[in-house]
Amino acid sequence: MGKRRKMALAIYVGAVMAAGAVALAGTIGQWGAVELGMWELALFIGLAGVLDVMVVPVAGGGGAAASFAIFFAGLLLLGAGPTAWVVALAGLWSEGVVRRKPLVRTGFNISHSVLSLMAAGAVYGALGGEVGRVELPGQLPAVVGAAVCMWLMETAWMAGAVALERGGRMWRRLRASLGPVLALDGALASVGLLMALLYQSRWQLISASSWRETLFVGAIVLIPSGLLYYAYRLQGYLRGVYVQSLRTLGAVMEAKLEGSQPGHGERVAALAAGMAEALELPADQVEQIRYAGYLHDIGKVGVPGELLSRGRDLFAGDPEALRRHPEIGAQILAPVRFLKPAAEMVRAHHERWDGLGYPRGLQAQEIPLGARLLALANAYAGMTHHPSTPCLNPQQALDRIRQAAGSRFDGELVETAMSLLSPASSPGHWFEQRGSDLATPSESNHGRA
Amino acid sequence: MQSSSKRHVAYMLLVGGMGYGVLVLLSVGRWREGISVSVLWEAGFFLGLAILVGMHPVRLPRGATTTVGFAVDYACLLLFGPAVAAWIGVLSFLVLLRRSPWLRQVFNQGHVVLAFAGAGLVYQSLGGEYVEPSSGVALGGMGVALVGCVVAYFMVSSLLISVAMGLWEKRSVMGMWAVSFRWAAPRYLALAPFGLLMTMVYQTEGLGVVAVALFLVPLVGARYAFQGAMEMLEVNRETVHALSNALEAYDPYTRNHSELVTRYGVLLGRELGLSGPRLEGLEWACRLHDIGKCRQDWESIIRKPGRPSDQEWEVIRQHPVEGSRLAERMEFLPHTAGEVARIVRAHHERLDGSGYPDGVLGETIPLEARILGVADAFEAMTARRAYQRRRSVESAIEEMRRCAGKQFDAAVVEALAGLWERGELEVGVTLTQEATLVPSRGGAAGGGGS
Numbered sequence: 064m065g066k067r068r069k070m071a072l073a074i075y076v077g078a079v080m081a082a083g084a085v086a087l088a089g090t091i092g093q094w095g096a097v098e099l100g101m102w103e104l105a106l107f108i109g110l111a112g113v114l115d116v117m118v119v120p121v122a123g124g125g126g127a128a129a130s131f132a133i134f135f136a137g138l139l140l141l142g143a144g145p146t147a148w149v150v151a152l153a154g155l156w157s158e159g160v161v162r163r164k165p166l167v168r169t170g171f172n173i174s175h176s177v178l179s180l181m182a183a184g185a186v187y188g189a190l191g192g193e194v195g196r197v198e199l200p201g202q203l204p205a206v207v208g209a210a211v212c213m214w215l216m217e218t219a220w221m222a223g224a225v226a227l228e229r230g231g232r233m234w235r236r237l238r239a240s241l242g243p244v245l246a247l248d249g250a251l252a253s254v255g256l257l258m259a260l261l262y263q264s265r266w267q268l269i270s271a272s273s274w275r276e277t278l279f280v281g282a283i284v285l286i287p288s289g290l291l292y293y294a295y296r297l298q299g300y301l302r303g304v305y306v307q308s309l310r311t312l313g314a315v316m317e318a319k320l321e322g323s324q325p326g327h328g329e330r331v332a333a334l335a336a337g338m339a340e341a342l343e344l345p346a347d348q349v350e351q352i353r354y355a356g357y358l359h360d361i362g363k364v365g366v367p368g369e370l371l372s373r374g375r376d377l378f379a380g381d382p383e384a385l386r387r388h389p390e391i392g393a394q395i396l397a398p399v400r401f402l403k404p405a406a407e408m409v410r411a412h413h414e415r416w417d418g419l420g421y422p423r424g425l426q427a428q429e430i431p432l433g434a435r436l437l438a439l440a441n442a443y444a445g446m447t448h449h450p451s452t453p454c455l456n457p458q459q460a461l462d463r464i465r466q467a468a469g470s471r472f473d474g475e476l477v478e479t480a481m482s483l484l485s486p487a488s489s490p491g492h493w494f495e496q497r498g499s500d501l502a503t504p505s506e507s508n509h510g511r512a
Numbered sequence: 513m514q515s516s517s518k519r520h521v522a523y524m525l526l527v528g529g530m531g532y533g534v535l536v537l538l539s540v541g542r543w544r545e546g547i548s549v550s551v552l553w554e555a556g557f558f559l560g561l562a563i564l565v566g567m568h569p570v571r572l573p574r575g576a577t578t579t580v581g582f583a584v585d586y587a588c589l590l591l592f593g594p595a596v597a598a599w600i601g602v603l604s605f606l607v608l609l610r611r612s613p614w615l616r617q618v619f620n621q622g623h624v625v626l627a628f629a630g631a632g633l634v635y636q637s638l639g640g641e642y643v644e645p646s647s648g649v650a651l652g653g654m655g656v657a658l659v660g661c662v663v664a665y666f667m668v669s670s671l672l673i674s675v676a677m678g679l680w681e682k683r684s685v686m687g688m689w690a691v692s693f694r695w696a697a698p699r700y701l702a703l704a705p706f707g708l709l710m711t712m713v714y715q716t717e718g719l720g721v722v723a724v725a726l727f728l729v730p731l732v733g734a735r736y737a738f739q740g741a742m743e744m745l746e747v748n749r750e751t752v753h754a755l756s757n758a759l760e761a762y763d764p765y766t767r768n769h770s771e772l773v774t775r776y777g778v779l780l781g782r783e784l785g786l787s788g789p790r791l792e793g794l795e796w797a798c799r800l801h802d803i804g805k806c807r808q809d810w811e812s813i814i815r816k817p818g819r820p821s822d823q824e825w826e827v828i829r830q831h832p833v834e835g836s837r838l839a840e841r842m843e844f845l846p847h848t849a850g851e852v853a854r855i856v857r858a859h860h861e862r863l864d865g866s867g868y869p870d871g872v873l874g875e876t877i878p879l880e881a882r883i884l885g886v887a888d889a890f891e892a893m894t895a896r897r898a899y900q901r902r903r904s905v906e907s908a909i910e911e912m913r914r915c916a917g918k919q920f921d922a923a924v925v926e927a928l929a930g931l932w933e934r935g936e937l938e939v940g941v942t943l944t945q946e947a948t949l950v951p952s953r954g955g956a957a958g959g960g961g962s
Binding site: 199246247249250251253254256257260261264279282283286287288290291293294295297298300301302304305307308309310311312314315316318319358361364365395396397398399400401402 | 705706709712713716718719722723726727729730731732733734735736737738740741743744745747748750751752753754755756758759761803806838841842
């Protein structure tokens with residue numbers, strides 16, 4: 064991370080925390096206006112504590128917590144000021160105690176939630192909403208406005224931090240996260256509104272807190288939010304399982320094929336996906352590029368072994384039978400509809416910018432962007448890690464790639480690759496550092512033999 | 513439906529007829545008590561809800577689907593009593609099953625009426641009261657009745673369906689019932705609280721429809737997320753299928769091996785009473801059992817004439833271990849994690865302890881691994897390969913019977929023999945399968961295809 068970006072991140076985090084602290088301190092006076100029974104207080108804090116731990120990871124970085132529901136209910140029933148304290152307590156518990164995040168992170172997360180909440184409270188009031196007396200359909204605009212404000216602001220704080228931490232423009236990060244978070248937060252806002260309505264109707268009529276009502280309202284909030292959390296987590300978990308399957312199968316293939324370099328698929332995937340991220344492509348496209356990286360040589364299972372084991376110069380022509388492997392690879396992946404984009408990239412990963420590549424001799428923009436990235440990554444990984452021919456060091460490899468810009472490779476992409484990979488900008492091959500915490504499956508294969 | 517037996521048709525008609533009869537009785541009784549227009553409107557709302565929920569099934573692994581309709585059914589019963597609930601069930605089936613054969617429609621309508629009638633009977637006899645909206649009846653204190661009517665609904669519904677399925681598939685009714693019980697009972701138990709909550713939410717003064725709608729939004733969201741998760745699971749299955757086939761396809765010695773072992777293994781597992789996650793785990797283990805053979809020198813070791821050297825023997829002994837390590841890395845479902853790896857590791861163990869890699873004995877070898885061992889050996893013996901004449905299925909089974917108790921589990925071998933004798937075991941691949949299993953090589957060049 065560059066020094067300037069680090070500085071910007073520190074300033075951003077510091078400013079948000081200071082504003083959050085001021086806002087929180089300013090609400091102390093509002094507590095007097097709130098009348099809460101023991102059961103109600105226990106319900107709010109208990110639900111906030113449980114739901115704040117349920118965090119769903121979000122595309123584009125960061126996460127969204129199920130506690131959105133209870134905070135929104137608090138905003139409608141108690142007002143933004145008192146709810147801000149519930150937010151702070153829940154944050155201290157979930158971030159500080161349960162997840163043991165560093166103090167700064169905990170403080171930052173609490174602060175931005177408090178700020179979003181205060182802003183949403185202001186919107187609610189401005190649109191004619193009354194705290195503790197929600198009435199539909201009259202106050203519907205106020206309710207919806209407050210929910211939209213909370214959703215936008217929460218996502219924006221997160222996108223800002225992620226953009227400063229990992230690079231990329233904040234607007235793109237925000238756009239990538241808004242959609243996925245909308246579905247979740249919309250459903251949670253619905254739970255929060257229901258809680259507020261039930262609470263108003265039952266509690267105030269019965270006019271005494273009782274454990275039965277507490278249990279009922281608790282279940283109404285907890286069960287749907289918990290179910291949402293579970294379904295979203297399952298989806299994310301299975302996505303992870305899928306990536307792991309592809310990596311393992313790619314490694315199995317590498318171990319089986321003569322002349323292949325263990326870890327090649329991993330390297331190509333990390334490099335190509337890294338470049339795709341730097342180009343700020345949409346998250347699902349980056350994923351497909353990663354998948355294609357793991358599997359780009361799968362078609363070599365259909366090529367005789369003696370052709371694969373021969374040491375060869377990367378820039379020399381490939382024998383006819385070997386030239387068929389991109390097509391075979393695409394055919395192997397064809398039955399999996401989900402991998403269609405990746406299969407197209409695999410088919411075209413030996414095409415050249417000048418049209419002299421194979422199998423179809425596509426030219427320039429006709430070649431899918433992912434395939435152009437794969438070609439670059441494949442060449443770089445092949446030159447820096449090769450089993451039989453002597454390896455080039457990164458600088459030499461980059462020099463050779465630069466020579467081939469405009470003929471073999473897309474010139475613009477070469478520039479991207481340069482800025483990412485050249486030893487001058489970050490000598491540590493950041494893509495390898497990032498990959499290193501994921502133990503390369505094929506290495507363990509060979510370690511044993 | 514043409515092939516259905518006379519008994520099956522008669523049974524379906526009987527259930528339908530009884531259902532319509534009971535519906536008339538219930539309706540007359542309800543009519544005498546008096547029914548207001550507002551209740552009809554509210555019942556109409558729930559009818560719409562039932563149709564909506566029924567049209568959005570939740571997908572389960574392996575292509576099965578289910579709906580959360582029971583939650584709505586339960587709420588209807590508690591709110592309106594059996595007569596109105598039964599009408600809601602019948603009318604919603606009219607819409608939902610409009611494309612099904614008429615016999616199935618009749619049966620389903622009859623069965624839902626009988627289930628509601630049974631549940632209502634149990635509910636009332638246990639002291640339950642129907643809480644018609646704004647009647648002020650609290651549900652608290654009726655715990656026994658609330659549980660009892662769920663059990664009654666489930667028993668009536670699952671028994672009626674099991675008999676129908678038993679007659680249709682000509683299997684024992686109790687067997688069908690045991691399967692459906694294990695599959696459906698947890699679902700009913702999980703959905704009942706949703707129905708109860710929906711009822712209580714609906715009862716709240718002045719909220720009613722709005723509250724139920726708000727309650728449903730997160731459930732719909734969860735349903736879509738869950739759908740996405742199931743799609744991911746299916747994609748994973750397809751991908752592993754395609755890639756593991758490809759890894760074997762171009763080797764004449766292994767071509768289609770895992771594909772066929774998977775088919776035999778799943779058939780055997782089902783025959784021996786495995787289902788659900790265990791069958792799923794067995795299927796994955798079959799598909800991946802040879803994944804540990806991924807070494808560039810594997811071929812030369814295994815095809816070398818003469819006895820393998822100690823070092824080579826060690827490599828051979830290690831392939832289940834290596835395979836289990838790879839399978840572990842591809843953990844699939846929360847409930848099968850680790851299981852698949854355990855099965856792969858033990859698939860070369862023998863009952864008498866002379867197998868490898870661990871040399872464990874008899875019952876300590878997981879049943880799934882014993883099944884996989886039989887399926888693996890059977891495929892190896894009966895395969896049609898370039899280098900080997902195909903052994904007849906009978907002689908393969910004969911050979912395996914000889915080794916039963918020492919190498920193979922006798923019960924598994926007998927299950928295999930039974931499947932073959934009943935004609936339920938299709939051995940080898942057909943031409944159309946061949947075309948889909950092996951990606952075309954796009955030309956004649958390349959290594960030795962068969």
